[in-house]
Amino acid sequence: MIYYIIRRLALMTVVLLIVITITFLLTTIAPSDPAAQWAGTRPTPEQLETARKELGLDKPVYLRYLLYIKNMAKGEFGTSIRTRQPVIRDLLGYFPATFELVTLAILFSLIIGIPLGILSAVRRESTLDHLGRLFSLSGVGIPIFWLGMMLQLLAYVTLKTFPIQGRIASEISFSHPVVIRTGLFLLDTLIQGNWAAFKSAFVHMILPATTMSFAALAFVTRMARSSMIEVLREDYIRTSRAFGVSENLIRYKYALKNAMVPTVTVVGLTYGTLLGGSVLVESIFDWPGIGRYVWLSILHNDFPAIMGVTIIFALTYLIINLMVDLFYALIDPRVRYTGK
Known part of the structure; x- marks a missing residue:
């Protein structure tokens, strides 16, 4: 190892x-x-x-x-032409907002996508399966900027339920100021015990995180479904059925664990995709993250900032994929990392 x-x-x-x-x-x-x-x-x-x-x-x-x-x-990325600040200072200020948003989007896609994909595989050709497959195709085909604007129109203009810009309500930031420790508002407000700010920060994340997670959710659903179907066709599954093992035990203990291995791979790949997609989402929702920062840097030909963001994105993607590879050994005992 x-x-x-x-x-x-x-x-x-x-x-x-x-x-x-x-x-x-x-x-x-x-x-x-x-x-x-x-x-x-x-x-x-x-x-x-x-x-x-x-x-x-x-x-x-x-x-x-x-x-x-x-x-x-030495961790120096030069000076931003647009902000006239060291790029590393800008990155440390903006990156936590994007990291928090992308992580929540990944959690949304896993919490919803894995159960939906597994149930679609278990109940093949059922109404649930057809709806799940239709949803997967929709997630791949719908442009992210169009989805974001439609959610803004529906959730804010029509239903008036969710805010459409910023990380926290301005009145909350004055009455219950957040003590910045990590830059991750949900974590910082939990550490502080600032529940009013936590609620406001979470509500502000719902629309952009949902928009960002839609394509990832479709991808996770498809991968979970196809992996589960493939595992259910394995010989050891047929043998378990022949010995009278209950179907629920076969599906949700033996098959599910092995079906999760390919699905975990999707997390690492999807993380990089969502980081790239943050440019559009943060521009739509006026999210003060690194995606919006790099978009403004591109408009102003701010090459030091563009290079810094590119390197940070690449480093984050590599670290996430390393963590995913190491996680294999925990969910699949057949995986061993040796020096051979």
Whole structure:
């Protein structure tokens, strides 16, 4: 197990280095001039030259690349052209909001998708199965931005039940201020015992998390259904039935455990997809997360911020997938990580 973890960490380092190299090259060949953005409107040639020196653009490309790698190793991503703040400070401020939203969306998709997929597999060709399959196809086919706007129209304009922007109600933030410890509002309010703020933060997350989880929910449902159907066709299942083992015991103890292994894989893959989808969702719901931050950075050609977000997304995706791989051993005893 230890050898496997070390090997995966080494592979993660190589992947991160490739991501850093690609993003650096893309920003280098981009037609926009960061110095012009940094110098402000209608800069003079002297101001442009000063900006190029401040940003290090006067150095050769290979030297800039080596300096960037060195700064990456120290956790420095440069200075944002748009906010004029260190990128790492911006990332630490915005990333927790996105991480919390994506995690809640994943939980929604697992809590609903796995039972729906399992029941669809157990009751094949039933009304529930047909509805589950229709839902899965809808989740893949409906554009996320359209779904978000429709939920806003339904839940806020028509039903007037859920807020459509921000992380917490402004009146709650004044009357019950949140003490920021982790940046995760649900966790911070629980630690603080601030139940009014917890309720407000959770209610504000429902619409964006539901929008973000819809496609993931459809994917999890399809994977759980297909995995369960495949496991129920295995020889040991037929043998258990021949020996008179109850159907519920076969389905929900033996088959379910083995069907979860492929489904867990979906979690790691889906996490990266949802991180990418956060750009649209956070823009629709005015969510102060890293997705909206990178969207504004793209609009302003803020290359240091774009590179920083790309690397953080890649690192998060790699860590989540490593955790998923290690979780295999807990849910499937047949999986062993050895040094062979």
